[in-house]
Amino acid sequence: MTNSTIKQKIGQCCDCPPGTPDQPITAGRCNSFHYKLHRAKVNAEKNKHKEKVPRKPIPKYSAKRTKENREYLIKRLQFLAQPGNQRCFIEGCNNRADTVEHTAGRWGKNYLDTSTWKPCCNFHNLELERNSELSEKYQLSKISGKKKIIKR
Numbered sequence: 001m002t003n004s005t006i007k008q009k010i011g012q013c014c015d016c017p018p019g020t021p022d023q024p025i026t027a028g029r030c031n032s033f034h035y036k037l038h039r040a041k042v043n044a045e046k047n048k049h050k051e052k053v054p055r056k057p058i059p060k061y062s063a064k065r066t067k068e069n070r071e072y073l074i075k076r077l078q079f080l081a082q083p084g085n086q087r088c089f090i091e092g093c094n095n096r097a098d099t100v101e102h103t104a105g106r107w108g109k110n111y112l113d114t115s116t117w118k119p120c121c122n123f124h125n126l127e128l129e130r131n132s133e134l135s136e137k138y139q140l141s142k143i144s145g146k147k148k149i150i151k152r
Contacts, residue, residue, distance in 0.1 A: 008024045009024065009025050009026075010022050010023065010024055010025070011023075011025045011028075012025075013025055013028070013029050013030035013034055014028045014029060014034075015029055015030070015034040015037075015038075016030060016034065068111060068112060071112060072111065072112060075112060075114060076100050079100060079114055079117060079119070080097055080098070080100070080119060085097055085119035086119070087119065088119060088120050088121040088124055089101070089118040089119055089120060089138075090120065090121075090124045090134075090138065093121060093124055095121035095123065095124075096121065097119030097120055097121055098121060098122055099120050099121070099122050099125045100117045100118070100119065100120065101117065101118040101119070101120035101124075101125055101128060101138075101139075102116060102117060103116050103117070103118055103138065103139045104116040104139075118138075
């Protein structure tokens with residue numbers, strides 16, 4: 001409270017032994033120890049009769065996303081089962097496609113829009129997340145839906 005215009009009350013703490021020097025006080029008790037101890041006792045007494053209600057945990061997925069995930073699982077399996085989607089779409093890779101690459105991101109309508117999906121092996125799916133040059137070549141801009149333009 002060094003820059004405050006309110007003056008702090010200075011005096012003798014009612015819980016400290018007599019003869020201790022005057023110090024900043026709140027509610028007649030020194031700020032350093034006795035006031036905090038007093039408030040802890042008062043709050044414990046006040047909350048003694050309250051029943052503790054266990055908190056409800058935050059759900060991992062919203063109700064809307066849970067519904068979308070069920071639909072996505074079916075669409076994903078159907079997409080990867082099609083004959084044209086058996087192999088990874090990256091040039092030079094002939095691995096079996098086991099994941100879906102969302103070329104325009106997974107937000108909003110793109111999550112269930114199969115026109116923005118590409119079949120991809122797990123290795124290249126992770127590589128697209130880590131490697132910006134590979135991502136620039138194969139993914140679309142999440143803003144415009146066109147090819148990414150990265151200024152260098």
